[in-house]
Amino acid sequence: MIQDIAPHIYHNEYKPVPPDRNSYILTYDKGTVFMKLENNGSDIVFPRFQELEGKISGLYENYIYLFSIDKERFYLIPGLDTSLLPDYSFQNTSLLRTVGPRYHAFAGITGHQLYQWYSTRRFCGCCGQPMKHDTKERMMYCPSCGRHEYPVLMPAVIVAITNGDKIILSKYEGRNFKKYALIAGFAEIGETIEETVHREVMEEVGLKVKNLRYYKSQPWSFTGTLLFGFFCDLDGEDTLTVDHEELSMAQWFDRSEVVGQGNDISLTNEMMMVFAAGKEPR
Template identity: 55%
Template sequence: MIQDIAPHEYRNEYRPLPPEKDSIALYYEDHTVLMKKTAEGIEYPTFADLEHLNEEIYEDYTYLFSIDNERYYLVEEINRERLSPFTMENTELFRAGEPQYRAFAGITGYQLYTWYKNHRYCGHCGTMMKKDTKERMLYCEECHNMEYPKICPATIIGVTDGNRILMSKYAGRTYKKYALLAGFVEIGETVEETVKREVMEEVGLKVKNIRYYKSQPWSFSDTLLMGFYCDLDGEDSITLDEEELALAEWFEREDIPVEPSRDSLTNEMIMKFKNGEV
């Protein structure tokens, strides 16, 4: 999966040390990131690459994380008219971009970029928020409101029936490949209850024997994904929620029309079942 970057080591402790000239500068605009494509793959600019575009770049920054001994920072307000050879590229490239640790850094930085952008002002009193110096937190000096990075828990659900697994396609989305059922955890319910509710809501089926598989941070949607397999309980006739799904079908292991990919928990769970490992 995209976060599996070993032997590289991701460290997310909040250590807001000043950047150096060779520190990595991540710059985003909406759904794009500043980078260039080289023979080795994704390359981000360093502070030395951008210092001529913003004289205050060493003062106006946000520490993000480190990978190995390389520190990553969020930067703002650069004069892109003078940029070369870096270009703005869509963040979707991180799904398959190489090297993998650079793709993971880029999408994780993007999640933090959107959080900082969406929390400039206090949601309670409207005062400009301040960055804490000890932890990754924004606080309001007026009303003392505190905000931490947004993480939404969600489930990925592999519904099985003997040698079959239920797969679906989303309705109204650009992603057109087969996926498993999925849904966000609601207030006041356990993740196991989420599994039962989402399966019933999306395909009208009951399930039992719910068992946890694995989790994945999914920065494309501020989500922590939790994967579960479960067994069909009773009738297998599907009642489709057409607002959520374009289709849902049962597939025998040998007929699953999905091939391995690097990025997602969904793909790994499908391939585990296809290969008879579940």
């Protein structure tokens, strides 16, 4: 999956040390990431601080520390004038699904999730005053009313509904992603993640399920979610009642008919392939 970047190691501890010349710059705008494509578009390159030396005053003073991978550090530069880096361009973040190296694709989309959080925390939601960065933890605080804001995660479920050698595959309604997927949905306030599974399955395909088996989780920064994967068995009738506001289609597929999404970055694809191979938890 996209977060599986071994032998590289992701360090998300908040240690806002200053950047050096080789530190990476991550910049975003309306669902796009600033980068350069190499090797016929298969590899991505992010700019480094050294490329802006002599072009921006206070270059090593105006930054937001994001995280490190191994000893490489990644930062946001607020209000960066991207015209100073003409060899780079903005590309849709969906491209990070297919390019390499894997650990840079992971850095690019993880940085985007943090960028979105920082972008929506510039002003206090209680009193409207400017927020400030805390120096000890990843937190924004309001010096006027004292409100503290921490990064927000949205828990969601990925559900493989099985009935013997059959599984339900679906396609989303109104999204650019057109490949097969599993039933999915966000947890609501006041429910357990297991209750989310039952509710989402009923809402999207009108079925009851039983024998829930937790598979594994995945941080999925493309939608700002933390995914929880479950396999479960059909409980009762197998006739689907599809919610076409959420799904363009959903139907039962035999194990031999399951086709993957074409890459190995998602929990959804891994669960589909585990079922196709007959290795799902029972």
